[in-house]
Amino acid sequence: MSYSVKVIDHYENPRNVGGFDADEAGVGTGMVGAPACGDVMKLQIKVNDNGVIEDARFKTYGCGSAIASSSLITEWVKGKTVDEALEIKNAQIAEELALPPVKIHCSVLAEDAIKAAVADYRKKHCA
Amino acid sequence: MHLPIYLDYSATTPVDPRVAEKMLPYLCERFGNPASRSHSFGWEADAAVEEARNEVAALVHADPKEIVWTSGATESDNLAIKGAAHFYGETKGRHLISVKTEHKAVLDTLRDLERQGFRVTYLDAQKNGLIDLEAFQAALRDDTALVSVMLVNNEIGVIQPIAEIGDLCRARGIIFHVDAAQATGKVDIDLSALNVDLMSFSAHKTYGPKGIGALYVRRKPRARLEAQMHGGGHERGLRSGTLATHQIVGMGEAFRLARLEMAAETARVRRLRDRLLDGVSRIEAVHVNGDMTARVAHNLNVSFAYVEGESLMMALKDLAVSSGSACTSASLEPSYVLRALGQPDELAHSSIRFTLGRFTTKEEIDYAVELLRQKVGKLRDMSPLWEMAQAGVDLDAVQWAAH
Amino acid sequence: MPLPVYLDCNATTPLDPRVLAAMLPYLETQYGNASSRHGYGRTARRAMDVARQQVAAAIGAHPAEIIFVSGGSEANNLFLKGAAAAFGKGGGAVAFSAVEHPCALNAARQLARQDWRLIELPADATGRVTRAGVAEALAQKPRLWSVMLANNETGVLQEVAEFAASAQEQGGSWFHSDAVQALGKLPLDFRALNAAGVHALTLSAHKAYGPKGAAALAADRRLDLIPLIAGGGQEGGLRSGTENVAAIVGFGAACELAASRLDSLPARLRRLQTRLEAGLVPLGATIFGNEAPRLPNTSYFAFANVEGETLLTRLDRAGFAVASGAACSSANPNPSHVLLAMGVPQALARGALRVSLGAETTEEQIDAFLLALQAALAGLKNLTALRN
Numbered sequence: 001m002s003y004s005v006k007v008i009d010h011y012e013n014p015r016n017v018g019g020f021d022a023d024e025a026g027v028g029t030g031m032v033g034a035p036a037c038g039d040v041m042k043l044q045i046k047v048n049d050n051g052v053i054e055d056a057r058f059k060t061y062g063c064g065s066a067i068a069s070s071s072l073i074t075e076w077v078k079g080k081t082v083d084e085a086l087e088i089k090n091a092q093i094a095e096e097l098a099l100p101p102v103k104i105h106c107s108v109l110a111e112d113a114i115k116a117a118v119a120d121y122r123k124k125h126c127a
Numbered sequence: 128m129h130l131p132i133y134l135d136y137s138a139t140t141p142v143d144p145r146v147a148e149k150m151l152p153y154l155c156e157r158f159g160n161p162a163s164r165s166h167s168f169g170w171e172a173d174a175a176v177e178e179a180r181n182e183v184a185a186l187v188h189a190d191p192k193e194i195v196w197t198s199g200a201t202e203s204d205n206l207a208i209k210g211a212a213h214f215y216g217e218t219k220g221r222h223l224i225s226v227k228t229e230h231k232a233v234l235d236t237l238r239d240l241e242r243q244g245f246r247v248t249y250l251d252a253q254k255n256g257l258i259d260l261e262a263f264q265a266a267l268r269d270d271t272a273l274v275s276v277m278l279v280n281n282e283i284g285v286i287q288p289i290a291e292i293g294d295l296c297r298a299r300g301i302i303f304h305v306d307a308a309q310a311t312g313k314v315d316i317d318l319s320a321l322n323v324d325l326m327s328f329s330a331h332k333t334y335g336p337k338g339i340g341a342l343y344v345r346r347k348p349r350a351r352l353e354a355q356m357h358g359g360g361h362e363r364g365l366r367s368g369t370l371a372t373h374q375i376v377g378m379g380e381a382f383r384l385a386r387l388e389m390a391a392e393t394a395r396v397r398r399l400r401d402r403l404l405d406g407v408s409r410i411e412a413v414h415v416n417g418d419m420t421a422r423v424a425h426n427l428n429v430s431f432a433y434v435e436g437e438s439l440m441m442a443l444k445d446l447a448v449s450s451g452s453a454c455t456s457a458s459l460e461p462s463y464v465l466r467a468l469g470q471p472d473e474l475a476h477s478s479i480r481f482t483l484g485r486f487t488t489k490e491e492i493d494y495a496v497e498l499l500r501q502k503v504g505k506l507r508d509m510s511p512l513w514e515m516a517q518a519g520v521d522l523d524a525v526q527w528a529a530h
Numbered sequence: 531m532p533l534p535v536y537l538d539c540n541a542t543t544p545l546d547p548r549v550l551a552a553m554l555p556y557l558e559t560q561y562g563n564a565s566s567r568h569g570y571g572r573t574a575r576r577a578m579d580v581a582r583q584q585v586a587a588a589i590g591a592h593p594a595e596i597i598f599v600s601g602g603s604e605a606n607n608l609f610l611k612g613a614a615a616a617f618g619k620g621g622g623a624v625a626f627s628a629v630e631h632p633c634a635l636n637a638a639r640q641l642a643r644q645d646w647r648l649i650e651l652p653a654d655a656t657g658r659v660t661r662a663g664v665a666e667a668l669a670q671k672p673r674l675w676s677v678m679l680a681n682n683e684t685g686v687l688q689e690v691a692e693f694a695a696s697a698q699e700q701g702g703s704w705f706h707s708d709a710v711q712a713l714g715k716l717p718l719d720f721r722a723l724n725a726a727g728v729h730a731l732t733l734s735a736h737k738a739y740g741p742k743g744a745a746a747l748a749a750d751r752r753l754d755l756i757p758l759i760a761g762g763g764q765e766g767g768l769r770s771g772t773e774n775v776a777a778i779v780g781f782g783a784a785c786e787l788a789a790s791r792l793d794s795l796p797a798r799l800r801r802l803q804t805r806l807e808a809g810l811v812p813l814g815a816t817i818f819g820n821e822a823p824r825l826p827n828t829s830y831f832a833f834a835n836v837e838g839e840t841l842l843t844r845l846d847r848a849g850f851a852v853a854s855g856a857a858c859s860s861a862n863p864n865p866s867h868v869l870l871a872m873g874v875p876q877a878l879a880r881g882a883l884r885v886s887l888g889a890e891t892t893e894e895q896i897d898a899f900l901l902a903l904q905a906a907l908a909g910l911k912n913l914t915a916l917r918n
Contacts, residue, residue, distance in 0.1 A: 002572075003441070011438070011441060014509060017508065017509050019514070031511065031528075032528055033527070033528070034527030034528065035471075035472075035473040035512060035522065035527065036471070036472045036473060036527070038435055038436075038437070038461075038472075038473070038476050039435070040511050040512055040527075041511070042511035042514075059509055059510060059511040059514060060509060060510070060511065061433065061434065061435050061509075061510045061511055061512045061513075062435050062437075062438060063435055063437035063438050063441075064437065064438050064441045066435075066438075067438055067509065131568060131569055131570070133570060135563075135566060135568065135570070138562075138563040138565075138566045138571070139561060139562065139563040139566075139772065140561070141558075141559075141561040142557050142558065142561060144558070147557050147558055150557070154545050154550055154553075154741065155544075155545065155550065156544075158542060158543070158544045158545055159541075159542065159851075160538075160541040160542035160736075160742075162541075163538060163541045163542075163851075163853060165538075165842040165846065165851070165852065165853050165854055166534070166536075166538065166842075166846045166850075166851030166852065166853075167534060167846060167851065168534070168536060168538070168851050169538075169541070169851075198600035198601075198604070198743070198771060198774070199600075199771045199772055199774075200771075201759055201761040201762065201770050201771035201772070202600070202759050202771055204761070205758070205759045205760060205761070230761070231760075231761045231762045231763070231770070232760065232761030232762065232770060232771070235760035235761050235763075235770065236760045236761070238760070239760050329772075331563075331772060336557065336774075336776065337563075337772055337773065337774045337775055337776065337777075338600065338743040338744070338774025338776075338777050339743070355758065356603060356604060356607050356758070357603075357607060357633060357636035357637045357639075357640050358603035358606070358607070358631070358632050358633025358634075358636055358637065359603065359631075359632045359633060360632070360636075367603050367632075367633055367636070368600065368601040368602075368603035368604055368633070369542065369601055369602070369603070369734075369736065369742055370742070371600075371601075371736075371741070371742035371743030371777070372742060373741065373742065373743075374742070374743050374774075374777075440567070440568075444568070444569075446568075447562075447566070447568040447569060447570050447571075448568070449566060449567075449568075
């Protein structure tokens with residue numbers, strides 16, 4: 001398996017590793033995937049009062065492409081509104097990281113993680 | 128210290144420089160075809176082939192006439208299993224027995240035979256990787272023609288009780304094949320004492336060249352085979368094709384060195400492997416796969432819980448190691464061997480096979496241990512599973528979203 | 531001139547030093563298993579990719595059409611048994627020439643056990659497979675064909691493209707040609723042959739200054755083959771087993787070398803062959819197949835009332851390595867099946883000698899050989915005279 005330069009960069013220098021307190025105001029947490037499938041992604045977003053994602057953190061159990069995909073989306077969602085964040089599509093992630101066909105599922109999982117984090121945020125704040 | 132550190136001796140070994148030196152003349156001035164009977168080029172090549180045959184036979188206490196050259200252990204396994212199944216299928220029956228943890232060369236050959244109407248029982252391995260002799264005995268049937276069990280497993284290095292299996296087979300007149308590709312130079316093999324009828328060997332796992340192997344075919348009592356490769360009638364009709372003299376010479380020398388040096392080498396390699404085991408055991412949540420007693424000295428297979436196998440491999444790029452066997456490592460499937468031991472997929476995914484060898488040093492082992500400590504730590508800091516486990520969450524109780 | 535002189539290049543050729551140089555790193559330092567994912571494995575994989583391109587380029591094939599195997603015999607077995615198995619139960623007819631190499635003959639004959647009908651295509655007195663024989667075979671609609679490009683004993687070339695075209699016209703069959711003796715001695719164009727209806731070619735490294743232990747079946751991607759050797763799934767699942775990287779690298783280098791000197795080597799061999807045969811005729815030799823187009827390096831001949839074995843022994847003692855026929859059957863005391871198929875009388879066939887020249891053969895060696903042969907013949911005549 002040969003990885004693209006960008007995958008290797010994100011893998012070796014992952015951005016925004018870590019987490020927030022899930023109960024904190026404005027935090028949305030998404031956890032997707034399953035250990036048996038080889039990937040679990042946890043994405044957390046911190047949304048300010050204007051609905052803009054101020055900060056994001058991730059933890060990922062998975063291959064280099066899964067780690068790179070989640071690291072990348074933490075950068076991408078920052079500064080976006082939650083609605084804008086939902087526009088991020090797996091194809092964009094795959095293209096940016098030049099993922100090979102067998103690794104497309106990593107980008108799909110990353111897109112799912114954004115959706116799950118936003119859904120959790122909305123459940124807590126828009127209910 | 129040269130990076131990456133080679134710890135994948137079960138995938139293939141370097142050719143020992145002494146072996147390469149012995150091979151060279153047969154690539155250069157002694158290039159004759161050993162089947163040429165009319166001139167000295169041929170005779171010289173033929174003499175070298177026979178000397179090598181003696182060396183291969185000597186390592187395993189066989190008669191040189193019982194050694195048939197092939198292109199490698201995969202071909203030997205195919206020849207032994209298809210050859211015996213076809214020969215004995217009509218008379219003894221069409222039932223075969225093997226184990227789920229066998230090499231693909233055995234399993235895929237058996238699948239071929241199933242398509243031809245043979246029935247195969249694939250025995251489970253126990254949690255430690257060894258087969259249960261009682262279960263084996265229970266699987267024997269009146270129409271069982273052939274049993275195939277490997278001596279040393281390529282992934283977890285466990286040593287199967289082939290002496291006992293052989294006795295049970297012989298008592299019932301069942302042909303017993305053993306894949307010993309991973310065993311030569313690692314464990315004593317005495318075919319004069321074992322009730323084994325067919326045994327596969329490879330050169331490139333024992334410091335010889337790739338592209339050459341052998342099949343032991345017992346003469347007393349005689350094991351019969353149907354040839355799988357037809358042609359000029361080389362190897363007494365059992366395997367046709369021009370003999371690759373230099374490769375055969377290399378295998379002979381590699382097996383000669385194995386015979387002379389096995390005892391000392393095994394002791395040295397075992398000390399290094401135990402040093403590696405000791406270092407790795409200091410890392411939390413590490414599982415050793417396979418029995419540690421009935422096991423070759425050079426193998427350590429461990430799973431690092433809460434980190435994923437492929438990212439671990441990526442982190443360990445300074446170590447040439449293998450996750451699962453080399454032949455299947457292009458696929459993303461977890462190791463079928465570890466699965467057969469009842470390992471959950473996530474642990475099978477994060478397994479690493481370290482196989483040490485003749486040129487492994489203490490410094491390399493120490494470097495590997497330190498690298499593992501750092502990289503596993505880094506990946507766990509990034510792992511949501513590790514975080515949950517640290518928080519006391521039972522991961523098995525979590526409802527994971529299907530993906 | 532150093533002795534002994536090797537004149538048995540159809541049995542095997544000496545390894546070219548450039549080929550050895552290409553192989554050595556893969557025997558010494560680059561020892562990875564080509565299926566391993568780490569750096570050692572990837573280095574080996576890349577070397578194999580290059581070799582695959584070199585082999586493909588030498589015969590005008592696509593790299594994806596090259597299946598590496600352990601030898602020419604295996605490639606012939608793979609085609610005949612693999613394609614037959616893919617047809618499934620019920621068999622069909624397999625047509626092969628009476629002058630095929632024993633590995634193709636015996637692999638084809640094995641098919642009879644799976645209910646295949648065997649059609650042996652006859653050869654004429656010049657060693658060529660006859661058009662009439664092919665036409666007769668066509669009536670039985672063979673599903674498999676195997677006709678060699680150049681015969682290993684006589685060097686006679688067969689009209690493979692023409693036969694394949696006839697088979698193609700009928701359709702529903704696969705056509706194979708054993709080209710091991712042609713590589714490096716004749717231009718080989720798999721694209722053109724494939725267009726004519728040839729679906730697979732056998733090539734071997736050690737007949738073309740490469741190492742023993744590497745060979746290939748160049749196969750049309752549409753050709754359905756069931757692998758002979760199951761296991762790890764190497765070679766696209768068609769040939770399992772750890773790849774013999776060093777030998778495959780050598781095979782690639784040998785093919786590149788063969789292609790690079792196709793303009794010069796065959797012509798040089800032809801001049802040497804002409805020189806040799808010009809010397810043989812006055813000694814009373816019958817040269818087999820010399821009325822047909824032949825390889826430029828092969829001369830197969832006999833002398834009436836002279837036993838081949840005795841002559842071979844004398845020549846070997848004088849320092850000349852020649853053969854009585856195919857190397858693999860040289861332990862076999864029966865006369866050559868090729869000569870018998872050509873209608874050569876048993877007695878004459880028993881005396882047959884094959885001289886096959888190579889890249890290192892010189893005019894000086896040819897002249898010395900002719901002198902040694904003359905001396906050996908004279909010695910034998912004296913013996914015969916004494917006995918009488």
